[in-house]
Amino acid sequence: MIIGALEAGGTKMVCAIGNEKGEILKRISIPTKTPETTMPEMIAFFKNEKVERLGIGCFGPIAPDKTAENYGCITSTPKIAWQNFNIVKAFGEALSCPVGFDTDVNAAALGEATFGITQGLDCSIYITVGTGIGVGVYLNGSLLHGMMHTEAGHIMIKRHREDTFAGNCPFHGDCFEGLAAGPAIEKRWGRKGAELSCEEKVWEMEAFYIAQACVNFCMTYSPQKIVLGGGVLKQDMLLPMIRSKFEELMAGYIQTKELADITNYIVPASLSDNQAILGCIKLALNA
Numbered sequence: 001m002i003i004g005a006l007e008a009g010g011t012k013m014v015c016a017i018g019n020e021k022g023e024i025l026k027r028i029s030i031p032t033k034t035p036e037t038t039m040p041e042m043i044a045f046f047k048n049e050k051v052e053r054l055g056i057g058c059f060g061p062i063a064p065d066k067t068a069e070n071y072g073c074i075t076s077t078p079k080i081a082w083q084n085f086n087i088v089k090a091f092g093e094a095l096s097c098p099v100g101f102d103t104d105v106n107a108a109a110l111g112e113a114t115f116g117i118t119q120g121l122d123c124s125i126y127i128t129v130g131t132g133i134g135v136g137v138y139l140n141g142s143l144l145h146g147m148m149h150t151e152a153g154h155i156m157i158k159r160h161r162e163d164t165f166a167g168n169c170p171f172h173g174d175c176f177e178g179l180a181a182g183p184a185i186e187k188r189w190g191r192k193g194a195e196l197s198c199e200e201k202v203w204e205m206e207a208f209y210i211a212q213a214c215v216n217f218c219m220t221y222s223p224q225k226i227v228l229g230g231g232v233l234k235q236d237m238l239l240p241m242i243r244s245k246f247e248e249l250m251a252g253y254i255q256t257k258e259l260a261d262i263t264n265y266i267v268p269a270s271l272s273d274n275q276a277i278l279g280c281i282k283l284a285l286n287a
């Protein structure tokens, strides 16, 4: 089957062609402008490839509830041109094929659960720490939705005692994303994360925040693995620091075989930054 996959991001749209085996056969990237200019380019690509299904992992928040009136819309995004745009309807009409739809981070969680490091597990968590923080919860074999999807980048966490930065979430100030996403690091320390590799304090604080989130998700969902991705995790020393903070914060409260093997419990994304696009292939197959 010829499967179309779209990782729809705020800056670029990655359009790919793949198959059931999780092979990516072709990929293009189109800058995200307005629906009027960007949609026709993407539609032309998928039409030309004669896709039989499409899966979309989209920046959000989105409306993934099939029974809701606005199903298929990108809802309250700060990207004004895309606010309330029904991307599912637009592709469905243009391509006359089934369309699967979820958030970009849910797609990444699904990609890892289908083709990557969390295959075969009932419950796993995918956390991306980049321009924002997103969390995908894969629970009892499917993605958690409820009324929409998790927005667990915005959980409230305890501040580091030496952190005087107010936090930069426009809604909550010092929520997890407001304290720990890439732009928060840059604002707090005055330089981009990539230029702060040698500053131990930066990563000690960052690890403290990410570890707290891991503790919260571990306690809440009882996942068998937590996967960490996103630009900020490109700092290689961060992962071991997160694991050790996590163990310190857990304080031995829960004892399982998974937690006894921490390096295989909190793990880096395993699909070479293809986790979301591969998840889109699975979304298409499920559509």
Ligand code: ADP
Binding pocket: 009, 129, 130, 131, 132, 181, 182, 183, 186, 192, 193, 194, 195, 229, 230, 231, 232, 233, 234, 235
């Ligand atoms: P996005 O979240 O926009 O999809 P990324 O996951 O690449 O994209 O995240 C971008 C963020 O990650 C930026 O805030 C950037 O400063 C930060 N970042 C990228 N590379 C690094 C690095 N090597 N170390 C620390 N932070 C980084």
Ligand code: ZN
Binding pocket: 153, 154, 169, 170, 171, 172, 173, 175, 176, 177, 178
């Ligand atoms: Zn917030």
